[in-house]
Amino acid sequence: MKKIEAIIKPFKLEDVREALTDxxxxxxxxxxxxxxxxxxxxxxxxxxxxYKIDFLPKVKLEIxxxxxxxxxxxxxxxxxxxxxxxGDGKIFVFEVExxxxxxxxxxxxxxx
Numbered sequence: 001m002k003k004i005e006a007i008i009k010p011f012k013l014e015d016v017r018e019a020l021t022d023x024x025x026x027x028x029x030x031x032x033x034x035x036x037x038x039x040x041x042x043x044x045x046x047x048x049x050x051y052k053i054d055f056l057p058k059v060k061l062e063i064x065x066x067x068x069x070x071x072x073x074x075x076x077x078x079x080x081x082x083x084x085x086x087g088d089g090k091i092f093v094f095e096v097e098x099x100x101x102x103x104x105x106x107x108x109x110x111x112x
Contacts, residue, residue, distance in 0.1 A: 001096040001109060002070050006061040007035065008081040008089040013059050015080045023076050025069055027112065029062040038086060056087065064099060064112050 008016060010032070017028065034055035045051070065073055074091055082088055101111040 001099060001112065002065050002067060003094040003096050004061070004063045004065065004070065004073055004077075005092045005094070006063075006077050006081070006089060007033070007058050007091075008061065008077070009083065009087065010057055010059045012081045012083070013061075016061065016077055019076045019080045020063070020073065023072055025063065025065065025073050025076070027064060031060045031062070033058050033060045037090070058089065064096060066109050066112060 006016075013030065020026075020028065035058055036054060036056055061077070063073060070093060074093070077091055098107065099111040100107050
């Protein structure tokens with residue numbers, strides 16, 4: 001079992017969610033986060049004053065999957081979240097040692 005964490009631009013969330021659902025991948029946790037990578041923020045002007053925005057708004061997706069779904073999930077996120085511009089995001093894949101469904105006490109792939 002694996003866990004995917006993907007950091008994407010907020011306006012791409014609905015496209016990614018729909019594509020994951022269409023690909024048969026269900027169960028998704030979404031968090032609003034802030035951060036920066038290579039772009040290191042940007043500058044905005046508001047009422048004539050310049051403000052440096054160090055942390056940009058992003059969305060973090062967390063998805064627990066069976067091993068055979070991982071590559072398809074990565075393909076879907078990459079295709080739907082990509083704009084071709086800096087700041088498109090990152091995908092991280094982690095090994096999941098154990099998963100338990102609280103309601104039924106099912107474990108492993110059955111809990112996902």
